[in-house]
Amino acid sequence: MAGRRSGSVLVALVVLLVALTGCGGRPAADRATVDVQRLLDRRAAAVLDRDERAYERTGTGTDFARLRAVPVAAWSYRVTGLRRTGDTATADAELRYRVAGYDRAPVTALRTLRLSRGADGTWSVDTDRPAKKSAQQLWDQGAVHLVRGRYSLVLGVGQSGRALREFADLADRAVPAVSDAWGTRWSRRVVVLVPRSLEGMAGLLGSPASSYRGIAAVTTGETGARDRAPADRIIVNPDAFALLGGLGEQVVVTHETTHVATRARTTAATPLWLSEGYADWVGYRATGRTPAEAAPELSRAVAAGRVPTTLPDDEDFGFTGDASRLARSYESGWTACRLIAERWGESRLGDFYRAVGEHRERSGAVEDAMRKVLGTTPEAFTEQWREYLREQLG
Secondary structure: OHHHHHHHHHHHHHHHHHHHHOOOOOOHHHHHHHHHHHHHHHHHHHHHHOOHHHHHOOEOOHHHHHHOOOOEEEEEEEEEEEEEEOOEEEEEEEEEEEEOOOOOOOEEEEEEEEEEEOOOOOEEEEEEEEOOOOOOOHHHHOOOEEEEOOOEEEEEOOOOHHHHHHHHHHHHHHHHHHHHHHOOOOOOOEEEEEOOOHHHHHHHHOOOHHHOOOOOEEEEOOOOOHHHOOOOEEEEOHHHHOOOOHHHHHHHHHHHHHHHHHHHHOOOOOOHHHHHHHHHHHHHOOOOOOHHHHOHHHHHHHHOOOOOOOOOOHHHHOOOOOHHHHHHHHHHHHHHHHHHHHHOOHHHHHHHHHHHHOOOOOOOHHHHHHHHHHOOOHHHHHHHHHHHHHHHHO
16 A cells, blocks of 8 residues: 555656646746747847848737848847746847947847747747836837948937938047047947937936936946947937037037047046046037136136035936036036146046046045146145136136
8 A cells, every 4th residue: 555655646746747847848938938039039130131021920020120220230139037828928038239330249128028829839029129117229219210421320210311411420520529639549430329309318218208308418338348349329319409509519419429439438436527527528629619608507606606616526417406507517527627638738638537447446536546647636626626717717
């Protein structure tokens, strides 16, 4: 009886194991994940091969038409999770891609894909969308159109070819201007994304539209990547950009292009007054604008006797704060960089920027760089800067 009882338990365990794993010994969920990964591998290959029919054989083909204009050098998915209910499933995946001729490092986007399994047992993609709380890609917003410049690639949705050409022209003027100030040891190529509206810009950044209202453009990318040259994007807010004049447009694009050029030398040690101030300094460098013309908010404050006592903190550059305070923060950083360029020289300003970024952390970075490059201290420099504001803006 004991032997029979043990045999019954053994049979029951085998039955249970088969039920859990399915035939062949591999868990059913694992098999589905493998099948879905193979499906997405075929889908990625179709994108790289520009093979619309092969893409459609993997499921919905809507995205293919939207991203047809995007010149990709790499495109791959990695399934990170799968939730299956019968013949439907939801897959979490990382999409990694590079724009040909511009990206040395891939962009990584988190995606959520809905899938269904047909009568023949094969899976197909029903939808491919940004994961929850993740940023959109430009083709999520509509068909992408492309204009190439000498140093730029402009991708837009809902924009005319003429409008995109104008952005390419701005970028093509910005790149040599930045190289003249910063040097040529950077990619000297920029990718500009122009969505349909402010809401489109916010979608590309994965943030509420209210965070960027009134901001003409931002640059995204990984800071401190050194020689790996991350994939930067200049993302335009067409609503705010439309309010700028010709000079303002060029200053904004040159400012953002400076962020692309300096990205590898911008680290956690770099304060925003320096990174934003330097970008503004390059943007205004060849315009002939006086401090009073380029820094109106700070001029009004100094004229009223409210000379800043310190350089702005990073928190002062928040987009959701007071607009006048934000303007004064940018203008303060710009005048500080302008002061260094005038009294120590433009080359020394670049050396100072690089020296700050060499540090691994914020503490002591500015102090050390000021001592080694400028031969001064933050306290002495701040007093010089305050006197400079009185001279230039008072």
